[in-house]
Amino acid sequence: MARRLIELPPPRGPLSEELFEALRGPPGTRLAPPGHVEPVDPVGDEDLQLALYVGYELHYTAIRGVDERWERSPALLAFLEALEEPFDAAVADLVGPSEAVAPAGVAEALQAIVAEDPGPPLSRYLEARGTREQMLEHVIHRSAYQLKESDPHSWAIPRLPPGPKAALLEVQFDEYGGGSSERMHSVLFARTMAELGLEDAYGGYLDRWPGVTMATVNLMTGFGLRRHRRGAIVGHLAAFEMTSSIPNRRYGNALRRLGYGPEVTHFYDEHVEADAVHENIAAWDLAGGLAAAEPEVAADVLFGARALLQIEARWAQHLMDAWERGETSLRSPVPLAA
Amino acid sequence: MAATITPYPDGPYLVRGDFVVQDQEGNELRTERRTIALCRCGKSKMRPLCDGTHKAIGFKAPSTPEQWPDA
Numbered sequence: 001m002a003r004r005l006i007e008l009p010p011p012r013g014p015l016s017e018e019l020f021e022a023l024r025g026p027p028g029t030r031l032a033p034p035g036h037v038e039p040v041d042p043v044g045d046e047d048l049q050l051a052l053y054v055g056y057e058l059h060y061t062a063i064r065g066v067d068e069r070w071e072r073s074p075a076l077l078a079f080l081e082a083l084e085e086p087f088d089a090a091v092a093d094l095v096g097p098s099e100a101v102a103p104a105g106v107a108e109a110l111q112a113i114v115a116e117d118p119g120p121p122l123s124r125y126l127e128a129r130g131t132r133e134q135m136l137e138h139v140i141h142r143s144a145y146q147l148k149e150s151d152p153h154s155w156a157i158p159r160l161p162p163g164p165k166a167a168l169l170e171v172q173f174d175e176y177g178g179g180s181s182e183r184m185h186s187v188l189f190a191r192t193m194a195e196l197g198l199e200d201a202y203g204g205y206l207d208r209w210p211g212v213t214m215a216t217v218n219l220m221t222g223f224g225l226r227r228h229r230r231g232a233i234v235g236h237l238a239a240f241e242m243t244s245s246i247p248n249r250r251y252g253n254a255l256r257r258l259g260y261g262p263e264v265t266h267f268y269d270e271h272v273e274a275d276a277v278h279e280n281i282a283a284w285d286l287a288g289g290l291a292a293a294e295p296e297v298a299a300d301v302l303f304g305a306r307a308l309l310q311i312e313a314r315w316a317q318h319l320m321d322a323w324e325r326g327e328t329s330l331r332s333p334v335p336l337a338a
Numbered sequence: 339m340a341a342t343i344t345p346y347p348d349g350p351y352l353v354r355g356d357f358v359v360q361d362q363e364g365n366e367l368r369t370e371r372r373t374i375a376l377c378r379c380g381k382s383k384m385r386p387l388c389d390g391t392h393k394a395i396g397f398k399a400p401s402t403p404e405q406w407p408d409a
Contacts, residue, residue, distance in 0.1 A: 178372060277352065
């Protein structure tokens with residue numbers, strides 16, 4: 001597996017243009033916080049989500065031509081904060097008012113939240129009727145997260161008290177391959193991409209992801225990087241694991257129906273088994289444990305779970321709508337090998 | 339470490355520690371993970387392992403032992 005190194009993509013508006021131009025220079029120079037960032041739809045805004053995604057990428061990867069010290073430049077952090085504010089507000093609008101929850105009731109509340117998943121039936125559609133092109137598009141969208149699977153949640157590790165920390169590590173140890181890089185989920189996903197004839201390099205499709213795809217990742221990075229959102233990143237992970245096994249079985253079935261073998265489906269099949277373990281640990285020992293130890297973040301645990309479901313629903317709806325219109329769900333279609 | 343088996347509320351049995359899962363013929367179920375989830379609802383499509391189906395069928399069971407007969 002090659003080291004991570006991405007290219008600065010073409011900008012999509014004034015925010016990303018100003019940010020990328022500054023990143024080519026020495027850290028801290030020539031970057032002032034943008035004045036008014038008030039997009040109509042922050043979740044789907046191409047310019048805002050791209051600028052936020054690339055700004056956050058400094059925490060995960062090298063960027064060609066960009067000084068690594070930009071990562072903690074106060075100018076960059078101020079710039080990103082100006083992007084986080086409207087995105088956070090839009091997510092809060094989608095999630096709606098929060099209800100009081102007793103710490104002991106958090107895991108059960110999570111069960112109720114995921115039972116009312118607001119999203120369209122994307123995995124059912126792909127399993128039953130998705131075309132090869134649509135399945136490959138789905139993989140390309142997901143590579144925005146799955147080539148760094150688990151990394152956004154790992155930011156939470158040092159911020160948790162002992163019980164929830166042990167629970168998170170139990171999940172993450174398995175996510176990262178249980179001591180074997182070959183079994184690491186991000187590595188399994190790269191293998192699936194390569195077997196499908198897709199570019200498996202980290203960030204290889206950055207320029208093709210629409211804003212809403214990057215929003216799914218910016219949500220978790222934003223929760224993960226800010227200690228005061230530790231409840232939200234924990235709730236995000238719990239809901240992610242609790243809504244993973246059954247859709248991943250369907251994605252595997254979709255690929256089997258399209259004629260692909262175990263070398264392609266392994267990533268999905270592995271997730272059926274793995275996440276059936278993880279969801280219990282994440283809901284009860286991690287999320288429930290954190291709420292018990294730090295009751296003040298219990299409501300944010302549920303917020304993180306609801307935020308995941310809402311943003312995933314927006315993303316899934318984008319795919320379904322594009323396909324309904326007979327269009328690509330990416331910013332430009334990917335030429336496919338025969 | 340001796341194996342521990344934990345029933346999770348409305349979910350599977352999680353098994354941790356040193357354990358072997360085998361069928362009646364003694365064939366070992368190969369697993370590379372340290373913690374596994376055994377189906378408790380009976381409806382998994384990959385028994386004896388859990389596949390998350392308990393959520394789809396509304397399976398309910400406590401973590402603590404049920405009292406029988408009812409007092």
